[in-house]
Amino acid sequence: MKIAFYGTGLMGSGFVRRLRALGHEVNVWNRTPDKARRLEAIGARAFDDAAAALAGAGRIHVSLGDDASVDAVLEPLAGAIAAGTWIVDHTTTAVHATAERIERWRARGRTYVHAPIFMGPANAAEGSGLMLLSGPKAEHDTLAPALQPMAGKLLYLGEAPGRAAAFKLFGNLTILGLLGVIGDVNRLAHALDIPAGEAFGLFEHFNPGATLPARAARVESADVTQPSFELAMARKDLRLMIEEAQRGGHELVVAPAFAALLDAAIARGEGHLDVVAAARPRR
Secondary structure, three states: OEEEEEOOOHHHHHHHHHHHHOOOEEEEEOOOHHHHHHHHHHOOEEOOOOOHHHOOOOEEEEOOOOHHHHHHHHHHHOOOOOOOOEEEEOOOOOHHHHHHHHHHHHHOOOEEEEOOEEOOHHHHHHOOOEEEEOOOHHHHHHHHHHHHHHHOEEEEOOOOOOHHHHHHHHHHHHHHHHHHHHHHHHHHHHHOOOOHHHHHHHHHOOOHHHHHHHHHHHHHHOOOOOOOOEHHHHHHHHHHHHHHHHHOOOOOOHHHHHHHHHHHHHHOOOOOOEHHHHHOOOO
């Protein structure tokens, strides 16, 4: 199949390399033309004009920066994209805007599928990682044979068009949240005159990420009246972290925010509950 690929940054370039390795003809376009032209070395055909890149393409792939850039690139092409063309968007975008975009293109007679990813550029080039997909099951079943070789693992999330966008945000929130915690560990280590490498060496033996599914399940469904880690004791531990960091001349960032959440729970009389109670949204 000939594919038109819009957006040849780090991820897009990786995907183009994968598509070429799979034997597809690929037309490429990028707002910075030189990034597209570099892919001519692997047999892609670069275009300076976005509409010209559609020539002969049976499927369009998009990997851009945000909702605004997706619309800025695709909306001017609405009249040029042939009826029946599939548009597969790998961009991380807003949930409601994604659902609206899917319906808008559907009304035009085009099938627009949101397929965000959890992978880096190297994964995109070798076809390993995780790709999310939501929308009508028939669309998933039709596209799966084409998308599976691009991703390694394809996860179907149901009929609602915005679900893939939502789950992509869930994953990125977790990744960024963990990075924020690692930053606080780094600050605390510096405050205690312990090299960061030694502090991080703990994670070679203690993997808190392995407990993530169980902790998430406890947040969602467990009885918080039978604590395994009492909320008040967790608040005490946060106080120790914050105080030790301050004593060493550093301010933690994530820990105080979570401490404030626990303070509010304690003020409601929830200090005796399991700490996961603080992670539940207030109704």
